[in-house]
Amino acid sequence: MAQIFWIASLGHVVFAGILVAMQIPAMIVLSVVCILANLVALVLHRRLQLKQAMTVKMAVTLLMLSIGIWWVGPDAGFEYYFFLLLCEILISDLSVRYKVGMSVAIGSVALMAIMLPSYGIPWVTRDASVSRALQVINLMMVFLVLGGIMWRLHAITERCEHHFRRDATHDYLTKVPNRRAIFHEADMLWHQQRHFTLLLLDADHFKQVNDTYGHTVGDEVLRHLAYIVRGALREEDRLGRVGGEEFLIVFPDSTRDEALTVASRIRRCLEEQPCCLETLTLPVTFSMGLAASDEVASVQELIALADRRLYRAKSAGRDQLVMSDLEIVGPATL
Numbered sequence: 001m002a003q004i005f006w007i008a009s010l011g012h013v014v015f016a017g018i019l020v021a022m023q024i025p026a027m028i029v030l031s032v033v034c035i036l037a038n039l040v041a042l043v044l045h046r047r048l049q050l051k052q053a054m055t056v057k058m059a060v061t062l063l064m065l066s067i068g069i070w071w072v073g074p075d076a077g078f079e080y081y082f083f084l085l086l087c088e089i090l091i092s093d094l095s096v097r098y099k100v101g102m103s104v105a106i107g108s109v110a111l112m113a114i115m116l117p118s119y120g121i122p123w124v125t126r127d128a129s130v131s132r133a134l135q136v137i138n139l140m141m142v143f144l145v146l147g148g149i150m151w152r153l154h155a156i157t158e159r160c161e162h163h164f165r166r167d168a169t170h171d172y173l174t175k176v177p178n179r180r181a182i183f184h185e186a187d188m189l190w191h192q193q194r195h196f197t198l199l200l201l202d203a204d205h206f207k208q209v210n211d212t213y214g215h216t217v218g219d220e221v222l223r224h225l226a227y228i229v230r231g232a233l234r235e236e237d238r239l240g241r242v243g244g245e246e247f248l249i250v251f252p253d254s255t256r257d258e259a260l261t262v263a264s265r266i267r268r269c270l271e272e273q274p275c276c277l278e279t280l281t282l283p284v285t286f287s288m289g290l291a292a293s294d295e296v297a298s299v300q301e302l303i304a305l306a307d308r309r310l311y312r313a314k315s316a317g318r319d320q321l322v323m324s325d326l327e328i329v330g331p332a333t334l
């Protein structure tokens with residue numbers, strides 16, 4: 001909403017400049033009053049008095065427009081501004097009730113202003129060429145201001161859409177893709193019939209971290225784990241958080257040995273960089289399960305296989321990687 005006030009103020013400043021050039025002082029006064037109203041609206045907006053801000057802006061602008069039309073007649077293009085005001089009201093973030101009320105007010109003032117007889121500016125002789133020039137200028141001004149508002153609206157919509165899309169696909173805590181997004185990644189590779197491997201990682205004894213130091217510390221550790229894992233990946237590898245302290249890595253077009261290399265790098269990085277929080281240093285390890293797409297008949301089976309291997313790694317003492325039904329890589333060799 002603040003941007004509406006800024007764009008409107010800028011429009012009035014440009015308009016006032018044109019009026020100065022055309023030497024119509026009475027109109028300049030109206031324009032200056034509108035600029036002041038927009039500035040007051042900005043101050044109120046900053047104090048979070050949104051309704052008051054819009055009311056001040058609308059009331060003053062409607063009054064100035066009515067006076068303008070009353071002076072120079074309805075053929076000088078001032079009526080175009082009613083449409084602009086209506087747009088400003090409709091796109092503002094105020095309640096529907098307020099919008100409806102203000103829209104009715106704008107429509108009523110517009111009707112009255114156009115239907116009342118024009119009295120001309122007492123100290124300015126009415127000139128058809130001045131009316132024509134004002135009409136063109138007003139049309140251009142409304143065009144520019146409306147264009148500015150629509151352009152900003154488009155930018156804001158794009159930004160919101162980007163945020164919504166990111167929030168829908170990313171984990172709020174660790175900022176890595178969420179369960180849905182990483183499963184979708186695996187699903188896509190499966191449907192493209194590409195060979196890929198999955199590595200499921202689960203932090204060991206994570207409950208103890210929460211129970212001993214609290215959930216805030218637990219959250220910090222999860223963020224650290226995501227940071228370390230992300231740093232150990234290659235550009236083409238994909239990481240996601242699939243559960244509380246569980247992460248999934250998808251390695252497109254990769255062999256199990258390549259995945260093993262990355263798993264070893266993750267373990268080494270975690271050993272070298274434990275989670276350090278002020279006076280605390282918390283070493284955390286991962287149990288991991290690996291599965292390759294050529295071992296199963298569906299992506300669901302693939303995830304289930306990686307999960308079974310992960311739990312075998314847990315049962316075998318944690319801090320290990322289960323690569324297949326026969327191969328377990330322990331901490332010494334991982």
Ligand SMILES: Nc1nc2c(ncn2[C@@H]2O[C@H](COP(=O)(O)OP(=O)(O)OP(=O)(O)O)[C@@H](O)[C@H]2O)c(=O)[nH]1
Binds near residue numbers: 202206216243
């Ligand atoms: N701080 C924090 N904790 C979480 C979050 N999500 C899940 N948890 C915790 O993660 C812990 C998981 O505990 P368990 O499933 O028992 O696993 P574990 O203690 O790591 O034991 P093992 O997996 O067997 O090694 C629970 O205490 C959950 O409350 C989260 O977003 N933040």
